[in-house]
Amino acid sequence: MNALGYARERRLGLSALALLMMFVVGVVYLLFGTLRMDPARSDKLVRVHLAETGGLLPGQDVTLRGVPVGRVRSIDLSGDGVVAVAALHPDTEIPTDSEVRVSALSPAGEQYLDFRANRNDGPYLDDGSEIDRSATSTPVTLGTLLGNLDGTLQQIETAKLGAVLDELRVGPEGSAKLAAILDGGAFLVSTLDSVLPQTVSLFNTSRVVLGTVRDVNPGLAATSKDLNSVLGGVQRMDAGYRTLLDRGPDTMAGLDDIVADNSPTMVQLLGNLTTVSQLAYLRVPALEEFLFPQYRAGSALEALGSSFRDGGVWGAVSLYQRYSCDYNLPHAPPTVPDHPEPYLYTYCPNPDPKYLVRGARNAPRPPGDDTAGPPPGADPLRRADPTPTGPLTIQTPYAGPILPVPPAPSGP
Template sequence: MRGSILSATALAAVAVLGVGYLSLNVLDIDPRRDHAEITVPLTTSGGLIDTSQVTLRGFAIGRVERIDVERGGLRAVVRVDAAQKIPVDTEVRVSNLSAAGEQFLDFRPHSDTGPYLADGDVVDAADVSVAPSVSDTLAVAEALTREIDTDALGGIVDTVDTATRGRESDIDNVVEVLRLLSVTLADKKDEIRRLYRNLQVLGENAYADALGPRLADAVPELEASGAGLDHLISSYQDYSYVGETVWDGELARLVPKIDEYLSQLSPDLGFIATVLRPVTQPIRPLRVDAGALVTMLEQVFPRGGPARVAVTLPGN
């Protein structure tokens, strides 16, 4: 009888300890601890559910009590440890606890100074951000993959395969060139860094000593030329409107008339050539030696001297 009583007592003690452990550590129920309820407005739940974890800079301080649906959005009521001081100037972010998709609500204060959130306070909606959930990300990825044209992707793969087939040696050469380039850059990194710094200093000195003042002096001139440039553009625009009416109007009627008059006054060149053909027949075989003619002119008019003429007397 005494053994049964001891067994029942031990079983009851284990049960009490188990319930206490579950209440204190798992369910986070501690009758000795004061709690505060804070309302967080949400545009979307972001995957939050009742009992989702609430943290302060990643440290667990409570859980989501409930999510109320209201007109224009949602309101998450969180129950946090009142001993944890949460500044009013804080960001609230709903994020993924892991890749499996468990969401949690995290307070991220911008400072450690007060005032602090108290029981019944409502966080400013502008400070709340909801990260995309795993389900939302997968939905976007699925929509993106549906937009991919598999035929076009297959064509690109076939083109690359055709372009590289039988060119293994060339590809190896390209890889070797890139390797040597990387080795060269790694070996000459100090010289390259020094060259860049020298160019930077040179540019700064040139700008400060010469280029900067000259640009500053040119600013008033450029500003003054703006009005003249605007007037020039507007004048060209006006001239284009006038020229359009002139070319399409008056000149469009004048040019055909001038062509008509010239056609009536100009001689028939084909008839003139036919008439002159018998007269020019005897001189067609003649050829002019341009070289001999130039030589004779150089003898008559030598460079740097007077003209010379040779006269041959009869009998000499």
């Protein structure tokens, strides 16, 4: 009762003492807890070179990947930028090659200095360390943003934008659609932000592509004009294409039947064509000179084309007998219908160069080719291989085929 009475008698003084204690506790909490001030702590001072402040002010936080590790002590001007002095806690270990970025908590500001370490081992930043400007980055300033936004806004056609807004306002769900468009735009921007390097690379590549398209724009215009003419011709021939497509399956089926009927002899035919193609390849210069001459006037195609003129076919007949070569081969009577295979080596034995000037002996040949005469030691009476026969081949023995012709074998 004495203590209770003593407290009741001095309640004003005790209340003042309690308020004073609460004030002291609040000040201590504010200094050491909120403001994180510790007079007994010796901080490490690190100088960070920046191109610009980016809104950073003295007294703002210094973080290591978002975790507070100190405060910005001061910001000083340098020759080509600014220097932010960061006071770090003495027990903080930050690698010397860490990247530093000025970040913001919100669009309204609240910038802070954020260290981003790429490893956990040393060496670490110490008192007096400096971070080069090449390892720092700052956010886009408001002035730069407004300048770029001004160029973007100038490209917007207000009349068309007003028409879009009017259409959205007319519909009963116009506001909801506008909100969906804005939400989609925000989602697109956030997605592009997550892949910012790829987006920048895409824009740079697109600039090259669009520049190339701009350079070839006249050619594209001419191509589109020509393509319009081609498609116009295709449209005029629509009936013919439809007829072709209608008759195409029957024609292809007939072609398949021809290939199937001649399949036994097709392999040997293709083998012979291989030999023909090899010979033709070796004589490409001669064929080019024959069709498109470079060392003489006129060509075989021009001569053949000149024969068809004035509504008729024109030709010249020479009454003078020309020289003919005797190939020194046996001559079969034309009345004997045995259809023998031709001789392989039919070369003119007359070496006089004034005869057969355009003969096979004087044809252009590739280097090392010696086919102007028969091979050494070849049989001059050798004939070609027998003609391949198939199930549908009509045999031509002596005096003609056997009649009636037997039916073709059935089955595969």
